[in-house]
Amino acid sequence: MIYYLLALFIIVVDQLTKWLVVRNMEVGESINVIDGFFYLTSHRNTGAAWGMLEGQMWLFYIVTLVVIAGILYYYHKHAKGNKLFSASLMVLLGGAVGNFIDRIFRQEVVDFLQFTFFNFIFNIADAALTIGVIMLFLQMILEEVQEKRKKNGKHSTLNTGK
Known part of the structure; x- marks a missing residue:
């Protein structure tokens, strides 16, 4: 349950920051x-990363729903007792849902974080x-290293949460 709070936190921060950008900045500002x-640069994206598949919202709806279902499946079936795996899945869930909310309600994703060493603008999600x-x-x-150590008969000192 605690891991769902991580996803919820990411979604709330993502949506709050996007709301602040939309409310207080003009596109391109x-x-x-x-x-x-x-820089904080107000930008809108109707595609995926780097503007790929621009305007293909129906495809993003389907892919995002499949990804969310996959994340939830793996979380409930395979991540129990594994802290890193559980956290990584919930971080992914928070990001996927954050951008999905934009696509559903705005038909575009609000981006605003711009670092000069990257050639793109992105958001919290x-x-x-x-x-x-x-x-x-x-x-x-970590699992691979642990498997190799077990295979070689050495006791693993790595703890991946399993």
Whole structure:
């Protein structure tokens, strides 16, 4: 249950920050937060990452619902007792639902975080999706190391929560 609170927290922060951007900034407006490094730039995206598949909302609805169902399935069937796996799935869920809410109610996703070393603008949900994927990769690596140690007869000192 605690992991669902993590997803809910991400969704609330994502939607609150997007609401603040929509309410207080014009599309295209940019606020210099850290000169030459970080800006708040109001942007709208009707596609996926980097504007791919722009305007294909029906496809995003279907894919997002399948992804959410998959996350919930894996959480309930495979993540019990595994803290990192549970947390990574709920971080992914928060990100997926955050952008899904935008697509349903706005028919576009509100982006606003812009770092000069990236060539794109993103939001809290996008960041959660990226972090969730990184966490899943870390989980897989830790499990692989643990499996190899077991196979070699060594006691594992790594704890992936299992």
